[in-house]
Amino acid sequence: GENVEQHPSTLSVQEGDSAVIKCTYSDSASNYFPWYKQELGKGPQLIIDIRSNVGEKKDQRIAVTLNKTAKHFSLHITETQPEDSAVYFCAASTGYGGSQGNLIFGKGTKLSVKP
Amino acid sequence: DAGVIQSPRHEVTEMGQEVTLRCKPISGHDYLFWYRQTMMQGLELLVYFNNKAVMDDSGMPKDRFSAKMPNASFSTLKIQPSEPRDSAVYFCATSIGVNTEAFFGQGTRLTVV
Numbered sequence: 001g002e003n004v005e006q007h008p009s010t011l012s013v014q015e016g017d018s019a020v021i022k023c024t025y026s027d028s029a030s031n032y033f034p035w036y037k038q039e040l041g042k043g044p045q046l047i048i049d050i051r052s053n054v055g056e057k058k059d060q061r062i063a064v065t066l067n068k069t070a071k072h073f074s075l076h077i078t079e080t081q082p083e084d085s086a087v088y089f090c091a092a093s094t095g096y097g098g099s100q101g102n103l104i105f106g107k108g109t110k111l112s113v114k115p
Numbered sequence: 116d117a118g119v120i121q122s123p124r125h126e127v128t129e130m131g132q133e134v135t136l137r138c139k140p141i142s143g144h145d146y147l148f149w150y151r152q153t154m155m156q157g158l159e160l161l162v163y164f165n166n167k168a169v170m171d172d173s174g175m176p177k178d179r180f181s182a183k184m185p186n187a188s189f190s191t192l193k194i195q196p197s198e199p200r201d202s203a204v205y206f207c208a209t210s211i212g213v214n215t216e217a218f219f220g221q222g223t224r225l226t227v228v
């Protein structure tokens with residue numbers, strides 16, 4: 001089955017700097033790659049996603065890149081702000097039914113943005 | 116819409132007791148997922164439904180866990196008997212379809228002593 005590895009597990013940056021989180025996946029059939037942000041005491045919330053027919057996607061200060069050949073994708077946050085501090089999860093899915101339709105999550109990255 | 120609603124928010128129970136977690140999905144969402152989150156294992160999928168039917172429950176310990184979706188607006192996850200290793204935060208999430216945004220509830224923090 002699919003396996004998603006996420007690095008680093010913790011990341012500390014100064015306000016205004018950029019943050020990059022990287023994930024690799026194992027199943028070449030995966031075609032959907034969302035990123036979720038989880039704040040303390042809350043459920044994860046989607047911040048951006050990318051599909052396998054796209055190499056890069058941007059939404060204001062957030063961007064995601066996908067390299068299907070290497071089977072890795074990354075989250076880039078520019079001009080970080082203290083409110084970006086949270087745990088970020090990457091995930092991958094093939095989108096088929098049954099057991100292959102599941103979102104498999106990475107273990108998460110705790111991002112701390114210091115003022 | 117109020118989003119995905121889970122109850123209770125916190126549950127403390129003694130080992131061996133039955134625990135029932137509840138979830139009300141967003142109206143119109145055909146997919147419902149139950150996840151368990153721990154520090155060691157991260158977010159693990161236990162079971163998911165499509166149109167009230169179980170699609171995959173391979174992540175669920177079936178000797179003690181059971182999940183039901185009797186109608187489109189309600190799902191339960193039951194643990195009987197509960198064990199200390201079941202202590203975790205349990206999330207319910209719903210989506211319109213596969214590979215679409217999954218909306219998570221606030222979670223139920225379960226502590227089994």
